[in-house]
Amino acid sequence: MKLKSSTLRTFTALHTWVGLVAGFALFVAFYAGAITVFHHDLMVWQSPHAVEQPVGTLEDAQYLLDETLKRHPEARNWVGMLFPGEESAQPLAYWPDAQGRWHYATPDDLQGGAEPPSAALSELVNALHFSLGLPVAGLYLMGIVSLLYGVALVSGVVIHLPKLVEDLFALRPGRNLKRFWQDAHNVIGVLSLPMHVMFAATGALLCLATVVALALNPLIYGGKLAEAMPAALDTAPQMAAAGTPASPGGLAMWRARAQEEARKRGLDAFEPTYLKLTHAGDANALVEITGEVPRTLGSLGAVALNANTGEVVASQLPGHRDINHATLSIAYRLHFGEYGNAWVRWLYFLLGIGGAFLFFSGNLLWIESRRKRRQPEQGKPQVWMAKATVGFCIGACVAISTAFVAAQVLESHGAAWGMDTATGLNVACFGSWAACLAWAAVRPPIRAAIELLWAAAIVTALVPLAHGAMTGAWLWRSAAAGHTALFAIDAGALAMAAGFAWLAWLTGRRSRTGERNSVWALPAGI
Amino acid sequence: MWARATAGIVPGFFLSAAIVGLASWLLPGPWQSTLVLGGLAFFPVWVGVFCLGFLFRSGARAWLAYSLLAAAGLAGLALLRHLQWVQ
Numbered sequence: 001m002k003l004k005s006s007t008l009r010t011f012t013a014l015h016t017w018v019g020l021v022a023g024f025a026l027f028v029a030f031y032a033g034a035i036t037v038f039h040h041d042l043m044v045w046q047s048p049h050a051v052e053q054p055v056g057t058l059e060d061a062q063y064l065l066d067e068t069l070k071r072h073p074e075a076r077n078w079v080g081m082l083f084p085g086e087e088s089a090q091p092l093a094y095w096p097d098a099q100g101r102w103h104y105a106t107p108d109d110l111q112g113g114a115e116p117p118s119a120a121l122s123e124l125v126n127a128l129h130f131s132l133g134l135p136v137a138g139l140y141l142m143g144i145v146s147l148l149y150g151v152a153l154v155s156g157v158v159i160h161l162p163k164l165v166e167d168l169f170a171l172r173p174g175r176n177l178k179r180f181w182q183d184a185h186n187v188i189g190v191l192s193l194p195m196h197v198m199f200a201a202t203g204a205l206l207c208l209a210t211v212v213a214l215a216l217n218p219l220i221y222g223g224k225l226a227e228a229m230p231a232a233l234d235t236a237p238q239m240a241a242a243g244t245p246a247s248p249g250g251l252a253m254w255r256a257r258a259q260e261e262a263r264k265r266g267l268d269a270f271e272p273t274y275l276k277l278t279h280a281g282d283a284n285a286l287v288e289i290t291g292e293v294p295r296t297l298g299s300l301g302a303v304a305l306n307a308n309t310g311e312v313v314a315s316q317l318p319g320h321r322d323i324n325h326a327t328l329s330i331a332y333r334l335h336f337g338e339y340g341n342a343w344v345r346w347l348y349f350l351l352g353i354g355g356a357f358l359f360f361s362g363n364l365l366w367i368e369s370r371r372k373r374r375q376p377e378q379g380k381p382q383v384w385m386a387k388a389t390v391g392f393c394i395g396a397c398v399a400i401s402t403a404f405v406a407a408q409v410l411e412s413h414g415a416a417w418g419m420d421t422a423t424g425l426n427v428a429c430f431g432s433w434a435a436c437l438a439w440a441a442v443r444p445p446i447r448a449a450i451e452l453l454w455a456a457a458i459v460t461a462l463v464p465l466a467h468g469a470m471t472g473a474w475l476w477r478s479a480a481a482g483h484t485a486l487f488a489i490d491a492g493a494l495a496m497a498a499g500f501a502w503l504a505w506l507t508g509r510r511s512r513t514g515e516r517n518s519v520w521a522l523p524a525g526i
Numbered sequence: 527m528w529a530r531a532t533a534g535i536v537p538g539f540f541l542s543a544a545i546v547g548l549a550s551w552l553l554p555g556p557w558q559s560t561l562v563l564g565g566l567a568f569f570p571v572w573v574g575v576f577c578l579g580f581l582f583r584s585g586a587r588a589w590l591a592y593s594l595l596a597a598a599g600l601a602g603l604a605l606l607r608h609l610q611w612v613q
Binding site: 013 | 527539540543544546547550551557558559560561562563564565566568569570572573574576577580581600603607
């Protein structure tokens with residue numbers, strides 16, 4: 001396909017600038033997002049004894065629900081609960097208080113706390129993924145970043161379009177390093193394009209839905225969005241409390257009724273995963289049972305019941321739901337990779353790391369294409385871009401691995417030191433990240449790159465060591481005991497550590513033998 | 527560059543709203559049934575409109591064209607709703 005050269009120039013400039021502006025945030029979103037794919041496993045990995053914990057029963061869950069409603073009157077308005085099972089071995093209840101703060105309780109901690117148990121590490125990695133760890137504004141920032149990412153994708157395809165096919169399988173290693181980086185950037189970008197399009201669209205939706213809904217409401221929905229929203233998003237209808245007390249049914253009855261309803265729709269394998277209960281103890285109490293139907297794309301479906309009688313009020317089940325619920329379920333599952341089995345999660349992990357590489361290599365290409373070939377002294381913007389890329393991106397890898405190590409140490413010793421795990425993880429993660437940025441700022445970029453890559457390799461290799469030393473769950477023991485999730489996290493960390501060491505070695509070689517006139521050559525006299 | 531970029535951001539936003547709005551109301555069935563799909567589609571539509579803005583010969587043309595199209599689209603939608611030709 002032929003494009004006008006002015007169009008190509010415009011879109012190349014557009015691609016470069018949105019890439020530079022959004023690339024840093026996207027690197028973190030993809031690197032942390034790749035790890036977040038395994039967030040349930042991370043919770044088990046963080047907690048020293050979670051893997052030995054037997055899966056709770058429905059009676060445990062009923063006990064937790066009864067106690068939660070008895071001890072915390074505010075939970076009677078709205079309470080959610082995870083059924084014990086694959087997602088969490090023990091049931092977990094959660095509810096907002098009058099100020100909107102969330103509380104979490106388990107059968108072992110009926111009084112409840114502000115953090116779900118053993119979730120500090122997975123919560124931190126997830127927060128880095130969707131908000132860079134910044135409160136409130138981070139979410140909107142990432143929404144804007146998602147839009148810029150969309151623009152980068154469109155402009156990237158446009159500038160690549162004329163030579164799409166011939167370039168696709170061209171990966172030309174050799175003396176021309178810029179061409180090699182360009183090829184790698186293009187190949188990964190084009191091959192994972194459908195996934196990137198999906199992430200850009202669903203990422204923007206997840207971050208900006210509320211803001212855009214506010215803007216679109218008067219423009220195109222005639223101000224009627226607020227009344228239409230609950231029916232589009234929830235299964236149970238909105239209902240006010242009747243004010244007359246009633247005795248609620250139990251979990252076993254709700255589960256049986258929801259499964260019966262699913263069977264009626266031809267879905268034999270409906271397994272409840274969580275519930276939402278509103279107005280508990282009132283005549284208008286409603287319960288929404290959400291469950292999984294295996295081997296469907298938008299595999300979550302829900303049945304809403306009268307919580308007292310078990311009568312079915314509404315249902316949104318795969319194959320039998322409206323467009324809103326189908327879209328929501330499919331978009332959600334596609335974004336989080338929660339369809340299919342472990343292969344899909346590993347594929348998402350690899351695509352996530354590949355995406356992080358895409359943004360990193362974009363910055364390298366910017367630096368490389370502005371290289372002054374005839375002089376050792378490179379331009380200030382290029383040097384600072386190199387420092388920022390190295391400090392921020394490799395720093396993020398160091399910071400996340402540091403948080404992993406800190407999670408193990410704090411789970412074992414945090415209580416004795418009087419340090420809460422979540423706070424300690426924040427200090428470890430953001431402290432080490434800031435240190436990497438400062439290091440990159442004061443060192444020549446190539447030195448900082450090599451040193452920070454070695455730091456990433458060492459800290460990441462410490463991840464399985466810390467896990468083994470603190471809990472006794474050395475990776476060979478996890479493998480022998482059949483704890484595949486624990487083994488996979490430790491082995492994955494070792495593989496990543498080897499990867500960082502390899503990159504450090506390659507970067508070191510480039511600094512000595514590569515072209516001299518570059519920000520990546522060792523400065524004379526050092 | 528900036529004039530065309532801002533054309534994509536400001537009137538482009540309203541034009542994208544008009545496109546999504548017209549699609550939501552003109553498709554068969556009540557508009558409520560495509561709320562989530564419309565919300566999801568809005569972002570790619572806006573990104574597309576933003577990128578197309580760079581094909582204009584000048585920023586002023588982009589602003590003018592997008593403003594006129596957005597106004598026409600939103601006014602058309604309001605009229606269709608007012609006359610109850612769409613639901």
